Amino acid sequence: MEVVGRVSGRRNWSDGEKLEVLADAFRPGVRVRDVLQRRDLSSGLVYTWRKQARLGLLAGTVPALPAFAEVRVAEVESIAPAAQLSVPTPGLISIDLPGGVRVSVDAAVDAGALARVLSVLG
Structure with missing residues (x-):
């Protein structure tokens, strides 16, 4: 008897299934590689779905807003008067x-x- 791990051909994934895989793969503390192995998926496919979700192309998602970094404004040290001259x-x-x-x-x-x-x- 022979056991085949993968079925040849393409599988059609619904948007709900894609979002479920993404939620599982990108949970805090979870290694994406482990989810890929468990679900028998390629990394390229999951990262393509992630990009689609960020762009709002999967049903039930909205485009992601840009991420911002915290900015702190520091006090500017005074410049010596001699350095202010246009030399x-x-x-x-x-x-x-x-x-x-x-x-x-x-x-x-x-x-x-x-x-x-x-x-x-x-």
């Missing part, structure tokens, strides 16, 4: 754009990158 630095190029934007680069700037930055800033 030209050798090799430094300052470009004043309309609207009060100033771009400062040194002599080693990549010309292509500078052109892209200036085109965006207008």
Whole structure:
């Protein structure tokens, strides 16, 4: 007698089944690999479903909002008055754009990158 572990061909998974697998695989403290082995799934399939769920493409899901990181604003140390003077630095190029934007680069700037930055800033 021969036991076949996988059935050839593709299986159609309902959105509910996909969400059930995702909930199981991405629970805190659970290794995704263990869930994949237990359910006989490939990792690529599960990560494709995860992306679909994030985009709201599976029934019962909404697109995920971007994740934000906590930002803390630190106190700025006062600058010595002598350092506040506008002393030209050798090799430094300052470009004043309309609207009060100033771009400062040194002599080693990549010309292509500078052109892209200036085109965006207008």
